[in-house]
Amino acid sequence: MQATTEQLLWMYEKMIEIREYEETMSRVYLEAKLPPKIQKGLAFDIGAGPVPGEMHLAGGQEPVAVGVCAHLRRDDTVVGAHRSHHFAIAKNVDLAAMTAEIFGKATGLGRGKGGHMHLFDPAVKFSCSGIVGAGAPQACGAALAAKKLGSDAVAIAFFGEGAANQGAFHEALNLAALWKLPVVFVVEDNKYGISVEKSASTAIASNADRAVAYGMPGVLVEKNDALAVFEVAGEAVARARRGDGPTLIEVKTDRYFGHFQGDPETYRPKGEAKDLRQHDPIPALAGLLRSRKLLDDEAEAALRARVSTRVQAAYDFGRNSPYPDPQDALLHVFAH
Amino acid sequence: MSTATPATTRCLSMAQAISEATAQEMARDSRVFVMGEDVGKYGGIFSATTGLLDKFGPERVMDTPISETGFMGAALGAAAEGLRPISELMFVDFFGVCFDQIYNHIAKNHYMSGGHCKYPLVITTGIGGGYNDAAQHSQCLYSIFAHVPGLKVVVPSNAYDAKGLMTSAIRDDNPVVFLYHKGIMGLSWMSYFEGSTNEVPEEQYTIPFGQARIVRTGSDVTIVTLSQMVHKSVLAAEALAAEGISAEIVDLRTLVPLDRASVLASVAKTGRLLVADEDYLSFGLSGEIAALVAENLDTLRLKAPVRRLAVPDVPIPFSRPLEQFAIPQVDNIVASVRGLMAFKLD
Ligand SMILES: Cc1ncc(C[n+]2csc(CCOP(=O)(O)OP(=O)(O)O)c2C)c(N)n1
Numbered sequence: 001m002q003a004t005t006e007q008l009l010w011m012y013e014k015m016i017e018i019r020e021y022e023e024t025m026s027r028v029y030l031e032a033k034l035p036p037k038i039q040k041g042l043a044f045d046i047g048a049g050p051v052p053g054e055m056h057l058a059g060g061q062e063p064v065a066v067g068v069c070a071h072l073r074r075d076d077t078v079v080g081a082h083r084s085h086h087f088a089i090a091k092n093v094d095l096a097a098m099t100a101e102i103f104g105k106a107t108g109l110g111r112g113k114g115g116h117m118h119l120f121d122p123a124v125k126f127s128c129s130g131i132v133g134a135g136a137p138q139a140c141g142a143a144l145a146a147k148k149l150g151s152d153a154v155a156i157a158f159f160g161e162g163a164a165n166q167g168a169f170h171e172a173l174n175l176a177a178l179w180k181l182p183v184v185f186v187v188e189d190n191k192y193g194i195s196v197e198k199s200a201s202t203a204i205a206s207n208a209d210r211a212v213a214y215g216m217p218g219v220l221v222e223k224n225d226a227l228a229v230f231e232v233a234g235e236a237v238a239r240a241r242r243g244d245g246p247t248l249i250e251v252k253t254d255r256y257f258g259h260f261q262g263d264p265e266t267y268r269p270k271g272e273a274k275d276l277r278q279h280d281p282i283p284a285l286a287g288l289l290r291s292r293k294l295l296d297d298e299a300e301a302a303l304r305a306r307v308s309t310r311v312q313a314a315y316d317f318g319r320n321s322p323y324p325d326p327q328d329a330l331l332h333v334f335a336h
Numbered sequence: 337m338s339t340a341t342p343a344t345t346r347c348l349s350m351a352q353a354i355s356e357a358t359a360q361e362m363a364r365d366s367r368v369f370v371m372g373e374d375v376g377k378y379g380g381i382f383s384a385t386t387g388l389l390d391k392f393g394p395e396r397v398m399d400t401p402i403s404e405t406g407f408m409g410a411a412l413g414a415a416a417e418g419l420r421p422i423s424e425l426m427f428v429d430f431f432g433v434c435f436d437q438i439y440n441h442i443a444k445n446h447y448m449s450g451g452h453c454k455y456p457l458v459i460t461t462g463i464g465g466g467y468n469d470a471a472q473h474s475q476c477l478y479s480i481f482a483h484v485p486g487l488k489v490v491v492p493s494n495a496y497d498a499k500g501l502m503t504s505a506i507r508d509d510n511p512v513v514f515l516y517h518k519g520i521m522g523l524s525w526m527s528y529f530e531g532s533t534n535e536v537p538e539e540q541y542t543i544p545f546g547q548a549r550i551v552r553t554g555s556d557v558t559i560v561t562l563s564q565m566v567h568k569s570v571l572a573a574e575a576l577a578a579e580g581i582s583a584e585i586v587d588l589r590t591l592v593p594l595d596r597a598s599v600l601a602s603v604a605k606t607g608r609l610l611v612a613d614e615d616y617l618s619f620g621l622s623g624e625i626a627a628l629v630a631e632n633l634d635t636l637r638l639k640a641p642v643r644r645l646a647v648p649d650v651p652i653p654f655s656r657p658l659e660q661f662a663i664p665q666v667d668n669i670v671a672s673v674r675g676l677m678a679f680k681l682d
């Protein structure tokens with residue numbers, strides 16, 4: 001499947017947007033979390049600052065998000081996990097409302113109730129969860145609904161290679177194949193589940209090989225490259241839309257940041273993240289675009305300015321929005 | 337405590353105390369081993385297994401895949417064969433993916449075997465909020481484990497207790513769920529309440545289950561509490577003392593077995609009861625303690641109705657002001673006690 005010029009430029013712009021979003025978050029997150037602004041005796045305070053709590057960033061993993069989402073429509077469903085900013089951005093989740101949610105503000109997607117691991121934007125059918133493996137069966141449900149409702153919408157479940165050892169993953173694969181659901185399972189192999197390397201958690205090298213056990217195609221994308229993901233995902237999404245059933249894709253990708261911000265990363269060889277950045281997929285795609293004369297200095301500058309404006313506006317909105325009233329904690333337990 | 341006060345103590349965090357108890361018991365008993373996510377090189381996300389891999393190697397300190405059903409079931413199977421596994425569930429919130437192994441099997445197999453099979457295992461797990469980790473990473477949920485017959489449930493509030501209780505947990509022939517609050521582990525990356533890091537003897541000792549600790553004696557009101565809420569209660573009691581109100585604090589330490597006698601004795605003395613809990617309000621610990629008092633009103637004389645402070649039946653919200661509202665704080669304890677004191681029963 002050939003990417004159109006429009007798709008190529010869209011993927012490039014979205015990757016830059018995701019990267020800028022995550023780099024910005026890595027700085028904002030640290031505000032007020034370090035000595036001397038925090039309680040004595042601490043090296044870092046996870047609960048302090050404008051963005052408290054855990055923070056899992058997806059810098060380096062942009063190709064997975066854009067390569068898949070380039071094929072999606074607004075009415076296709078995406079279910080992510082704890083590390084989901086890149087998927088949300090690629091699925092066109094409202095960036096300002098998402099950022100406000102991450103700041104815990106009343107204007108956020110979940111009015112401050114969810115936080116960064118629990119983003120819900122029903123307008124573009126996006127959701128995610130902090131429970132590893134939980135998304136795969138939920139994507140099956142969205143796919144089942146599309147089928148029952150006579151739509152050709154598809155559902156994507158994104159999760160890490162660590163999640164592929166959860167029972168939920170295996171149950172979901174069987175369900176999807178058994179019911180021939182229009183769903184695509186996309187495993188991001190970033191080598192680690194927190195500190196545990198894939199080779200220490202998974203008995204086989206490629207999760208794509210597990211597809212065979214469930215009677216569906218399994219494809220391994222060996223390169224952290226937007227176009228490579230785009231091609232494989234294009235096949236899988238088209239197959240799902242046609243009614244031919246699910247596909248399992250695994251992409252070898254790179255995690256530039258710690259598992260969460262504040263992770264001492266002592267389990268990782270020193271300098272690994274820096275080395276990974278030598279194979280940054282963003283300049284790689286820029287090179288391709290330039291070789292095809294789809295991008296020049298001027299277009300690049302305009303694109304980056306556009307992205308920066310968008311990202312910074314979202315951060316300003318998040319930062320400047322009001323907090324919810326404390327008593328609002330009592331609202332929304334049940335629907336009315 | 338089963339031994340006399342020993343000579344050498346050091347100030348340890350609760351995390352250090354738990355890993356020390358584990359290490360000493362592993363050294364003493366080759367049947368003990370640890371498994372769970374990131375318990376090896378990382379030393380446990382909440383440092384409960386720090387140093388164990390270096391001391392005992394990967395055969396006895398096993399990083400698992402993210403397969404909680406798998407390794408909880410494996411803990412049961414290994415325990416049935418006479419080993420003594422310690423199985424770490426990183427956050428208690430994750431029991432959702434493996435509860436069948438815990439409540440239908442680990443809790444019940446001894447009973448269903450007519451007492452013939454034993455399952456000496458410990459499930460360690462992190463609980464609690466206060467640092468904005470939102471609805472799936474901030475719960476306490478100990479009441480759910482205590483609700484299911486067959487599980488002993490330990491919820492320490494400080495390093496000294498944690499070491500003695502952990503040693504007892506590993507030596508117990510029953511499954512024990514050991515729940516440590518993240519906010520009192522003494523982590524270098526999470527704000528803390530003073531008091532959970534304290535003097536801990538170097539040598540091994542045990543603290544028997546089912547013995548509450550009177551943290552502070554008082555005459556006007558009893559605050560029954562546990563875990564991090566003990567430390568909030570102490571701060572509240574200090575504020576109340578300045579107003580001339582004398583609060584007694586009872587740290588339950590274990591929910592199963594529950595030290596009913598200590599609760600009743602304290603309430604008999606003060607005539608007023610506040611339960612301060614970080615779990616959900618309804619159908620849980622605070623209701624259990626209230627019921628205990630209600631069942632003993634033939635002998636107890638109350639000066640005010642029982643009051644409960646707990647999470648008001650909402651998921652733990654992410655945003656700071658919402659979370660601070662949902663989880664009882666020192667001020668809420670003070671206000672509740674004032675309310676109890678103002679009450680006039682005819
Ligand atoms: C059921 C469950 N178990 C454990 C965790 C703790 N946890 C959060 S992320 C994570 C690692 C996930 O690894 P992977 O699926 O590879 O995703 P990555 O973080 O690499 O993106 C773990 C163990 C969890 N959130 N949910």
Ligand SMILES: [Mg+2]
Nearest residue numbers: 160161192193
């Ligand atoms: Mg991973």
